Amino acid sequence: MNSDSLQYQFNRIRSNKAFEAFVIFIIITSALLIGAKTYKISDALMSVILWLDWFITAFFIVELSIRFIGEENKRRFFLNGWNVFDTIIVLVSVIPIDNSEMALLGRLVRVFRVLRMVSIIPELRMLLDSLLKALPQLGYVVALMFIIFYIYAAIGSMFFAQINETLWGDISIAMLTLFRIMTFEDWTDVMYETMVVYPLSWTFYLTFIFFTAFAFLNMVIGIVVRVLDEENERMKAEELGHEPCTLDKLRDEIQALKAEIRQLNSNSDYSTNKNSKPE
């Protein structure tokens, strides 16, 4: 059938290394155009950039169509988050820009085209996936950290609001100030200011730094290290073509061995007894 052969043809193009390299080249060009626009450039160059920009948009539509038609299972195509992302990026690019609001959105979308690099190169996709995998594990750490931030921000804005309105005015500003303190950014300036009124307020800052910067950062490190190790082991196991051997499995093997030896032992005893009986 015509449609089938077209699908097959497009699937072949899609898997073609040269086509993939060309797509990456176009994405890089797109990224360079975005960069170029931030410089002060002549009008002539600007019009060239605009022409190139439309060519890239057109190319992305063609490329996405090829990938969509080349896909055997049309439904599965949109189950893949990256395909949805690519489609949105392409669709928003073709919306005619009327007012300045939309123009800004159009420019932003063009910036996010660079992220298509991640969707094309499998290694980058895997890296981001492993990072996202770590997020649920980090979820409760972030929740606990948010609670600590909230409590310190509430206390901070309760006591220090009248000292420095711009730093401790309300709870959201106080949380931003606390984030700054967590990154050690001029935190002593903030502290010395409040120590004039409350000489013991250094305990507020030191306990906060201990709670967040030290303990929690270490926890994050611990979790990320663990996730990376797991990912690493999983990959090794895949390379081996079987599940990695564990100590528990080894013990099971040894116990199976013992059972067989016991069996052997009883046989041997029986054989010995049989032999000795006639005597």
Place this chain on the structure above:
Amino acid sequence: MNSDSLQYQFNRIRSNKAFEAFVIFIIITSALLIGAKTYKISDALMSVILWLDWFITAFFIVELSIRFIGEENKRRFFLNGWNVFDTIIVLVSVIPIDNSEMALLGRLVRVFRVLRMVSIIPELRMLLDSLLKALPQLGYVVALMFIIFYIYAAIGSMFFAQINETLWGDISIAMLTLFRIMTFEDWTDVMYETMVVYPLSWTFYLTFIFFTAFAFLNMVIGIVVRVLDEENERMKAEELGHEPCTLDKLRDEIQALKAEIRQLNSNSDYSTNKNSKPE
């Protein structure tokens, strides 16, 4: 009996998922009220907040009562640190506020209500427990660090007190300055100031930074990573329903195997001899 059925009834409410979700919702509302109070709000909204505040206090008393009556073993209830914490938070909330001192305490207690989130959600409680578990292991590191801080602060205030009274005036101020240096917060400003008088004083700062920031921070990381790993292994073991297998246990298994084979060997030898004798 009436009391028993009440206890059973309350125990059922306590374990109810919807009730738990409602408690969490109330705690979040309580946290939002605390945050709202830090903004400049109209008197009408303020009175609404005060009414909500009293409702939350009342709800917490009811909730705590349900949990207390629902508990089978009344003594064990107060052995749990989180229950004691919850009780104190609720009791202090109901104390009538007379003077401004007490008002401040009342406001502080309302802030700490947010911590009830940790006592309700088991994952957060586990996270905090594993952090507290790491503390005794960190105890001696903190002690050693305190000694280093004390020695450097004594030397610092001995030499630099006449250079900058606000930074090195006495040993406690000097320790705060050293903590600041450890966080790399404008530490060069402190150093350049003393280098004018003592050109070699950079050795004081550099050795201090090496001792504390590098060596000790790494130790802390090492210990926290280890504790997290242990916690992780313990949890895996619990999931498996038995203790995790170790290399030493495997060796014991293999040696038991060897003993049995030896037994078999001697039997077999005996059997061989028995058989060969008659010939």
Place this chain on the structure above:
Amino acid sequence: MNSDSLQYQFNRIRSNKAFEAFVIFIIITSALLIGAKTYKISDALMSVILWLDWFITAFFIVELSIRFIGEENKRRFFLNGWNVFDTIIVLVSVIPIDNSEMALLGRLVRVFRVLRMVSIIPELRMLLDSLLKALPQLGYVVALMFIIFYIYAAIGSMFFAQINETLWGDISIAMLTLFRIMTFEDWTDVMYETMVVYPLSWTFYLTFIFFTAFAFLNMVIGIVVRVLDEENERMKAEELGHEPCTLDKLRDEIQALKAEIRQLNSNSDYSTNKNSKPE
């Protein structure tokens, strides 16, 4: 033959511990001369330094010649990157200095002589090699980080260029500013400035810090820790003179054992049957 004996002789010199120590001494002298030149020194001392400098250049030519003639396989000599590095350093040193441009290059080359220390001492070479080994693994992390930097720099220069030209003027300056933010260097000054115009611009900074400083730094730590562990295990294996034992190998051993016991079991059964038959 004459050439052979010369090669043998030079190979012996090359491997001589005293010769090696003398080369290290000369490199250190060379490094001290470079350091000495940065101080304001008298003309007499300067001429001594220049004489020493020429002596060191001459010595390096002799030393390189000895190593080259002493090498059995002349081709393999230039396959070693460190030998190529040493040759370039020596050759550029002897180029007659005509104009100031060349003089600067000559001075720079003399500075890089210090790196010869790494090429001479095996432990330092191994350390640098293990660092370079980690680079390909870090390649994709760096690529992903570059993409994040590029996107944030494009957005940053799009919105903030008119606020502060020197920080967000074009995409390359914006990337430098973002690097500064990643190191937490006065990042709040940059943020507070843009928050005056865009009050929500703190989200830009906070998400950027979360993406880069926390997640990625931890990934880098994870990868480096892993590479170091692998290197460590490889070295242990080399010390043992055999490959390190793995759990999978142990399982294979146990399964081989089981096969033999089964063999034994069938023999024993046979023997038992044989014995029982006559009865």
Place this chain on the structure above:
Amino acid sequence: MNSDSLQYQFNRIRSNKAFEAFVIFIIITSALLIGAKTYKISDALMSVILWLDWFITAFFIVELSIRFIGEENKRRFFLNGWNVFDTIIVLVSVIPIDNSEMALLGRLVRVFRVLRMVSIIPELRMLLDSLLKALPQLGYVVALMFIIFYIYAAIGSMFFAQINETLWGDISIAMLTLFRIMTFEDWTDVMYETMVVYPLSWTFYLTFIFFTAFAFLNMVIGIVVRVLDEENERMKAEELGHEPCTLDKLRDEIQALKAEIRQLNSNSDYSTNKNSKPE
């Protein structure tokens, strides 16, 4: 004998828990006196402190004598670095203070008395020992880092000395400036200053930061983590009373088992053959 009984008596005092606690109490008192002296105190209190100070010195002499007389092997006493340290601290304390130079030394020695805490409490001693154990492993990392610092300092003072004399004047000042850059302390101020003259000088700073702050800090973390793990395993092994089991040992055990089974197999074959022959 009299001497023997004295030695035995003193050895008993030394091992006495109460005596140890009293020594720790005296050291803490000594530390508090040092701290107290940094405050502005009345003359009356000062004379009390001086009296206490002499009492502590006297007590330390007595305590050291007890420990020395109590020691069975007098030679081994001074082989222990901590004993030598204690002796020096005590001896310098009793030197009569004549001029201000000596007075300063006397005060410094009193500060270092706090370190006696480490020599008394075994856990702190173990912690410091494990830190010192990591040093040789870090030796080459420090050497490589010093080479990088030296090269960058030489290049920095070559190019930037005329821009800012106080930061890049000579190679030693340049190294201090580079250390500051490594700690991210106002490093952009240093960079922006040189970028006015050399617009590409950001490459100098960025490559330096990549080389030192990222790569090497991670190496240090890696090594310290490893050393801590080793220490931890060693301690576990000591608790078990035997060397920890390794995978290689397990394999040896399994291979020994295999040899025995083979032996058994050949016996069994023999027995089978013996039995089958008569038929």
